[in-house]
Amino acid sequence: MPMYLPTFDSSLSYSWVGNQWQPPSGVPLYTIQEMRHIFTQGNVLWIGDSTARQDYVTLYNMITSSSSTHDDDHYYSNLTVAQLNEGINVNKGGKITEICDRRYPLDLLLCRDIGNATVNNKIVHYDYTEQICFRDVFNYINTNWRQLVAKYSTILVSVGIWDVIRFQYCGGQNVTFVRDVLNVIDEKFSANGHxxxxxxxxxxxxxxxxxxxxxxxQIQQLTRDWFATHPQNNHTNNMAMIDLAKEMEGRTYGEARIAGDIPPHLGPTARMLFLQMATHEMAQQKGRSLTKNRTI
Structure with missing residues (x-):
């Protein structure tokens, strides 16, 4: 029989041994098959900058990998770092090498299907739109929210780097603008619990x-404060914060940084940490069950 996952105490933190993270007690370490199961319950959209794109591609590489086998009781996966990183910079900087045949009307930069995964006999869509500044996300949600509600069951947002290192390009807003973005997301989606x-x-x-x-x-703390004063922090709504910055303390700056290909990007270890955290949040927030018993 399937089992439901335990509630995650957000006061607990992932721990680090060298450059390898470990989940808190009571939080599963998800297999690729379990991640695939959770991320194929409906259409998925990633919104954000190149950090969102790299997360998008990393997860896609994992849940569509053929480097996995199973027997009746166990799953085995063997993905290399090169496989995790494959294509993380696809369509970067306007150099389009992968055409999205359903780019419009939602301005998708990447659009893929999750293998043979279906919901109600329809192929699961797995999409990404490039919105690199807070103002871009604000305008995108305001303009497209009805279509987003109609199409997607999961939306992941990863943005903020440009509003720091290129903040004049992003409009030079005060750091408090992050609250406006969160407010518009809450306003448009709070009544649509699916x-x-x-x-x-x-x-x-x-x-x-x-x-x-x-x-x-400042942006990080404003975000935490916003969630602390909204019902989502009690998991009574359909919006949740994945505080990767908190879990990456000590691994963000200096020699200990889990570095990616360029300074704004994180390496695959950090991206996998975020994907594990997002998977767990999805599993518990919607009360989804896994397909197999497991010991935690």
Whole structure:
């Protein structure tokens, strides 16, 4: 029989041994098959900058991998770092090498299907729209929310780097604008409980100066404060915060950073941590069950 996952105490933290994270007691370490099961319950949309794109591709590489086998009781996966990183910069900087045949009307930069996964006999869509600033996400939600509600069951948002290191390009808004973005998401989706929205608290870029680090910290804290004063923090609504920045403390700046291909990006270990956290949040927030018994 399937089992439901335990409630995650958000006061607990993932721990680090060297550059490897471990989940808190009571929080599962999800297999690729379990992640696939959870992320194929409906259409998925990622909204954000290149950090969202890299998360999008990393998860896709995992849940569509053929490097997995199973017997009656166990699953085995063997993905290399190269496989996790494959294609993480696809369509970067306007160099389109992968055409999205359903780009419009939702301005999708990437659109894929999850293998043979179906819901109600329809193929599960797995999409990404590039919105690199807070103002872009604000305008995108305001303009498209009805269509988003009609199409997607899960929306993940990863944005914030540009509003620190390129904040003039992003309009030079005060850090408090993050609350406006969260408010518009809450306003448009709170009445539509079937749409689950996950907001990632972004980590700073590896090359931030002191003032930029301070701006990042302010945005992070404003985000935490917003969720602390809204019902979502009690998991009574369909919007949740994935505080990757908290779990990456000590691994964001300096020599200990889990570095990616360029300073704003994190390496695959950090991306997998976020994907594990997002998977757990999805599993418990919607009360989804796994297909197998497991010991936790």
């Amino acid at each position: 749409v689950q929205v996950l907001w990632k608290v972004h980590c700073g870029a590896g090359n931030e100066n002191a003032s930029e680090m301070d701006r990042t910290a």
